[in-house]
Amino acid sequence: MSATEFSGIAERRIEDANLVRGVSALTRERIERVVKAVTKGEAGARLAVYHETCMRCGMCADACHYCISHDGDPTYSPVGKMEQTMWKLLRTGGKVDPDDIYGMAQIAYTECNLCRRCVHYCPVGIDTGYVMGLVRRICHRLGVVPLYIQDTAHSHSGTMNQMWVKDDEWLDSLVWQEDEARGEIPALRIPFDKEGADFLYSVIAPEPKFRTQLIYQAAVIFDQAGVDWTMPSAPGWDNSDMCMFTGDYEMMGRLKRCHFEMAQKLKVRRIVMGECGHAFRSVYDVGNRWLGWKNHPVPIVHSVEFFWELLTEGKIKLAKKFDEPVTIHDPCNIIRGRGLMDKLREVTHALCSNVVEMSPTREHNLCCCAGGGVINCGPPFKGVRLAGNKAKADQLAATGVHTVVAPCHNCHGGLEDIIHHYKLGMHTKFLGDLIYDCMEKPGAA
């Protein structure tokens, strides 16, 4: 009944070198063994109950930006994607062809951002993000992972960061940014390894690699706010985690252990993380659990919350406000993942005189389509994101503003691509950009 008029993933296959390579090495026996090992050996009641109680009611279809952007194409709906992947694997006991795995990998890695918007739509409480994550887990164990994100996972395992940054390159970026910032704030310091500091500031590796100005800005903000902070000199400084998204949970655990142990070793009170969403999910919600910690061995504070603290406690004073109208994008991993929608608004309103809300907004906001590792699958799949998030483009355009506040790296990447492709004439900003621009800097030369 089902697959006749919508052949789904089969008709939109995209060539990826590592998917091709991975699939070519598969046999039906191996697939069956790995599917069983994951669905029966690793997963348990949660998966079984989700599979059994998903009523196939289709209520979740309207939730997903992919489905909306493709005019309701059912093969992009949350349940449609589960049907083509996990539900099929469970139904067949893993007796599928290597070719099927290709399609499943493409769906799981590139057609779901694990954004959990569909949670708001499912009456039963099925967690599509969890299910698609397990599909990825199977693909990881089968060696069928898109090339670019697999390479990133390798970087994590080889260097404990996302961008192959060598130990000295990290330090060099900090020293360089400290030098630069002293041009503006002569007494500024980026304190390495300051034991007992109030917080450790951790970032994702693209910051030292490509976006060093973000480290500069953070250093200026913290320095001028007079807070007691530190950055680690050794691995553990990077909080990102593409292994969580490839399904390489063992590496995810290793990364998170490294990050938390660094904070423990430095005896800081808490960890403040830069404006990144996926890293927050990894540290706050996923990696800690894999390691057996129920909560967080060191409390985790996202930048949005930390900026809110600085502003409400008066540690940062504003010299001016950002006058152009802005709209607010809600990154899923800190909104649906941490409930920071109110603080994000308070901070944005403090900084900007004219805020235009999107519709839908807050925890119901649409995803950027970059998260969940999708943007990290690289150029072959860029079109998937662009076509898959026309909905976001329409939503952005409807605000009529030119500036989008988005406190997340992935969201920036994803939104910039959409803005460019749909010619929306907008640009994105981090809260850090705005604070840096608007704050008083008493220590400036």
Added chain:
Amino acid sequence: MSTSTATPQTAHGQPEAPPAAHAAAGLPHPDPGDWEPGRRVIAPSFAPLPGHQWQEEPLMSHDGMHVAAVVRQEDDSFTMRVDDEVWDAGFDKVWSPRFLPDGRLVAIVQQDGEWTVAVDGETWPDTYGFIWSLLHGPAGKVIAAVQQDMRYGMIVDGEPWETLYENANNFALSPDGRRTAAVVQTVPLGQADIETFTRGVYSVAVDGEAWGRNFMNVWTPVFDNRNDRVAAQVRLSHSEYTVAVNGAPWPATFPCVWEPCFDPATGAVAAPVRKDGRWGMALDGTLLWEARFFQCWTPAWSPDGRHLWAIVAPRYGSFTVARDASPWPFAAPVVTDLVLSPDGARAAALASHDNAAWQVVVDGVVWPGRWDMAWRPVFSPCGRHVAVRVKDRGRETVLLDGRPWREAFTTAWDPVFGPATANGAGMAVLLRGIRDGACERWVATPDDFRA
């Protein structure tokens, strides 16, 4: 940062004080003459000297006789201040200063974009592309990671390894502080070159010489107590982990492993391993502790090899310490800083409720009191006493066998035990800290600690 001596590494290669207290043996104690009980003010004030733009966090020597800090001078250069003197030379950057147990002060320095190490103000003759990750051990050698012409390795007292590599990390030192090891990348790796990576580009170099075999990944090399063999975690494929000793992997593989450690008595290697979603301990590749823990890490042997210790989680979200696979009755959401007594029969650890309400646990018994922060416990050389630096509402003090010292510092350093006495009486602890701006050393006796 930590003033560790020859150190095993954490799961990912940061130097970390060893769980076993072998370190205690390597710590020279202050002169016997300096064990006179009572307070001695080393500097009534350590405020920045005139002409200095700023002064960074102070550090105190092990004997508590000197205090130092990185300072920025009037001409924008950086140097070290020791007591009221400064080093002659100034630099563009001075970083990672530390006192060695023998009293020398070392720091990483940079001038004109070139890096080197300064020992008591004297720099090594050569400069390098980068220097980081200072290590030191009982032999008194100063060791670091080095990058020269984009080649990576380690450097011992100014002598880089003969062979440098594409990359190096996870730096380690032998217990005697003479031999070095690191994870090295032996072949170049192109962009997104999955196949080369999967075939293996990493190995371990010991004193600069790489094992004859590469792996997909290698982490936490560690020496045996004869300073001879090296074990490390290795990944053979995306889902197969094991331990390799001198380059030879165990025949068995596991879904995951953590840092291995050598049995000092037999040379066997133990490492936590994962099986069916739980953690246990393997010895030379076969399961020694049944895999029934939600976590099991930081393994440590007693020096006689009779006991194997580790931090474990018998239930989800509930951690404790296990000796020979049997957990202490105590449990907390977080347990860290497992330290063994010199004979390895006793252990101390810290417990916290998500980084708050820290408690000290010795032999499974919780000391009274909860603290905002606690530091690694220190055993006395005789193994009978434990001292711990703790912090409460911004004030730092030291606990001895559960009893707080009568006074408090604004900043303290780890306590240092006096020389062992046969019966433990006459025992003294050196406390170092800053109080009301004054740098002080106190030789405290048990009477100085509140009942």
Added chain:
Amino acid sequence: MQQLYNFAVGPLTWVAWAVFLGGAAWRLGSMWALARKKDMNAVAYMDVRFAARSMARWATPFATLGWRANPAVTVATFAFHISLGLLLLFAPGHAVLWDYAFGVNVWSLPEGVADVLTVLVILLCGFFAWRRLQLPTVRFVTRPMDWLVLALVAVPCVTAFLAKQQIGDNLLLSTLHVLSGEAMLMALPFTRLSHAIFSPFTRAYMGSEFGGVRHCPDW
């Protein structure tokens, strides 16, 4: 036929209830044991307060984004489940059985109301069937199991209605009604109808995670 009917309303009822209750207990028990073994990193976050909050929300029509986005289903599913529940427990014919089996006097629906509810459930089954056939998003994910559970609910209602309206062979229809009703009961723990016993837990879990960990509404 009369013998079959007698058997169906007699011993078979007990068998059906035994299978239903035993099956439900076994399924819940074994699932819980499995969860304790494999899913502690989920079970550990169960929180009664947040679970109740989420359930209350989702038990209120149009109180969630999902309900608002699917108004027809919302009306249909609430009407369907409430009617079905009322009929199961309080249909006049069932009241007799409660009395017969347990000697308890159960309040029962007025005849007319029961008839209306029966028709309503049949129509709503028709609506669900229509969705499964006509709406691409539903059709694409519909499997035989979905038709089976719809049939398991529809057949007892249709037969009850026909028997009640004296259309066709009354004894045959009554027998079919009882048998199909018992089939539904017995199938409940073992088909997708098991959502009746499991969905409270999936809802509770989602509510707990979003309430306790993610500090965000799950509606």
